[in-house]
Amino acid sequence: MSECDQARSTRSASNGRTGGVFKGRKALARAGVTLMVGLCVSMSLSGCDMRDWRWFNRKVGIDGTYACPRPPDPFQTQGFNGQEREIRYYRHLAFSNDFFAQLELANRYAALDASDKNLEDHIESSVWLVMALANQQGYAPASRAMDPRGGVLASRYDKCRAFERERAYRMLDNELSMMDSGERDKVRDRVIYIQSTLGADGFRTLGRLYDDQYGPMGEPADNPQAIRAMMRGRNYGMSNVRTLFERSDVDAYLYNYKASETGDVGAYVLLKDFEKSAPTRAKYSSFVESKARRWVAPYEFYPPEAPQGGVPHSDESRPDDAASYALSRMEELPFIHVVRALDYLNLLNVACFEPKDVPKQTIDSLRSMIGMPGGERLTYLDRVRAIQLAAVNGDSRSQLVLAVMYSEGVGVEVDYARAFYWYQKAESQGSPEARYAMSTYFDLGMKGVADQNKAESVVMQLDAALAGFKPSAGRLQAVLAQVSRTPEN
Numbered sequence: 001m002s003e004c005d006q007a008r009s010t011r012s013a014s015n016g017r018t019g020g021v022f023k024g025r026k027a028l029a030r031a032g033v034t035l036m037v038g039l040c041v042s043m044s045l046s047g048c049d050m051r052d053w054r055w056f057n058r059k060v061g062i063d064g065t066y067a068c069p070r071p072p073d074p075f076q077t078q079g080f081n082g083q084e085r086e087i088r089y090y091r092h093l094a095f096s097n098d099f100f101a102q103l104e105l106a107n108r109y110a111a112l113d114a115s116d117k118n119l120e121d122h123i124e125s126s127v128w129l130v131m132a133l134a135n136q137q138g139y140a141p142a143s144r145a146m147d148p149r150g151g152v153l154a155s156r157y158d159k160c161r162a163f164e165r166e167r168a169y170r171m172l173d174n175e176l177s178m179m180d181s182g183e184r185d186k187v188r189d190r191v192i193y194i195q196s197t198l199g200a201d202g203f204r205t206l207g208r209l210y211d212d213q214y215g216p217m218g219e220p221a222d223n224p225q226a227i228r229a230m231m232r233g234r235n236y237g238m239s240n241v242r243t244l245f246e247r248s249d250v251d252a253y254l255y256n257y258k259a260s261e262t263g264d265v266g267a268y269v270l271l272k273d274f275e276k277s278a279p280t281r282a283k284y285s286s287f288v289e290s291k292a293r294r295w296v297a298p299y300e301f302y303p304p305e306a307p308q309g310g311v312p313h314s315d316e317s318r319p320d321d322a323a324s325y326a327l328s329r330m331e332e333l334p335f336i337h338v339v340r341a342l343d344y345l346n347l348l349n350v351a352c353f354e355p356k357d358v359p360k361q362t363i364d365s366l367r368s369m370i371g372m373p374g375g376e377r378l379t380y381l382d383r384v385r386a387i388q389l390a391a392v393n394g395d396s397r398s399q400l401v402l403a404v405m406y407s408e409g410v411g412v413e414v415d416y417a418r419a420f421y422w423y424q425k426a427e428s429q430g431s432p433e434a435r436y437a438m439s440t441y442f443d444l445g446m447k448g449v450a451d452q453n454k455a456e457s458v459v460m461q462l463d464a465a466l467a468g469f470k471p472s473a474g475r476l477q478a479v480l481a482q483v484s485r486t487p488e489n
Contacts, residue, residue, distance in 0.1 A: 200264035314371030
């Protein structure tokens with residue numbers, strides 16, 4: 001072989017080796033690209049966004065970022081007016097138990113955005129975090145949850161809700177850790193009030209919150225998605241969250257019983273299941289029934305106190321047909337009682353004899369106090385709120401009127417427990433009419449009132465008669481005649 005032939009052979013062999021290397025590198029690059037594309041596609045199909053959800057460590061921060069997409073902002077108005085409209089919009093949805101609206105309110109009241117600094121209220125923020133975590137919309141049903149052993153693939157929506165719940169748990173635990181016992185009580189009471197406006201569903205939720213057979217926020221024990229959102233471990237959930245609602249068979253029984261009282265068939269079935277779920281629970285039945293008759297919501301209406309600044313809290317619960325009928329009966333209540341309530345609240349500086357005489361300034365001031373936008377006329381609900389607000393602020397006459405309204409179903413639905421509550425408030429301020437009414441409740445054994453003996457009824461009626469309330473004198477004679485009879489007679 002010539003030198004030229006040898007050189008050509010050597011070059012050819014070298015080129016073959018080099019080409020092989022290049023081909024191998026190209027194949028490796030193609031494999032890498034394929035792998036990345038496949039990974040991105042699988043993440044997309046499983047509902048993961050690496051940018052926001054931190055897919056590889058599955059951690060969600062408390063900085064206000066979302067795992068689930070949000071609908072576009074319905075309000076484009078900037079400034080305070082736009083903020084007020086947004087908050088009222090979200091409160092309306094949140095009171096209707098919308099999971100994402102509840103999360104949005106929690107963020108807004110936590111003032112995660114500097115533009116919401118005027119709204120900052122960590123008690124209110126915690127309330128809506130609890131509402132979201134207790135909301136069944138927030139966790140996937142067990143049948144659709146991701147089960148590593150069974151290989152069931154959760155949907156994108158199910159996964160993002162689990163991530164949202166984990167973030168909400170972290171945020172709630174952080175907020176509760178900075179509260180004293182009084183502030184935690186406020187969170188709990190506000191949650192109880194809101195849930196009570198949701199009827200049977202709300203009472204069932206409260207039952208789960210107190211039931212130790214469920215997770216900290218009422219999650220089903222067999223739901224992997226909910227469990228993962230509560231953190232892992234034997235005592236899943238964070239300490240501050242776990243202790244917000246102390247587990248109690250009596251309270252769990254109470255709220256299941258209240259749910260059944262609404263007439264909901266499903267609630268009745270669940271109540272019977274609850275009674276059978278543990279041997280000791282059935283023994284509480286008579287005690288719980290008595291307690292349920294005396295139960296009243298923590299607040300007369302939601303805004304228990306005015307926020308420090310910004311948009312006032314509002315009660316966005318919607319009345320049912322029974323409540324609407326009760327409102328329509330406000331025409332039966334003499335308007336003088338509304339005028340007295342407005343005067344007590346220092347909202348009226350002119351004489352009014354009819355609703356149309358009430359100035360717009362008075363209407364706007366009243367509505368701002370209860371977190372509602374202004375209006376041109378005094379509605380039935382405005383009249384109820386005026387009396388309620390005056391009663392809450394200590395007006396004995398309004399307390400007595402409100403008690404009668406609850407007794408008769410005028411303006412508000414019949415609620416004997418609530419009526420008795422306001423009779424007690426008025427009586428504690430020396431109202432002989434309220435004392436007589438309380439004695440009548442005892443005597444008649446009205447639903448919602450704890451059992452009392454005849455002697456206490458007689459004493460109250462005697463005191464009322466001596467205080468100058470004339471109707472009690474005649475009633476007293478009849479009661480005395482009744483209780484003085486011997487069994488033989």
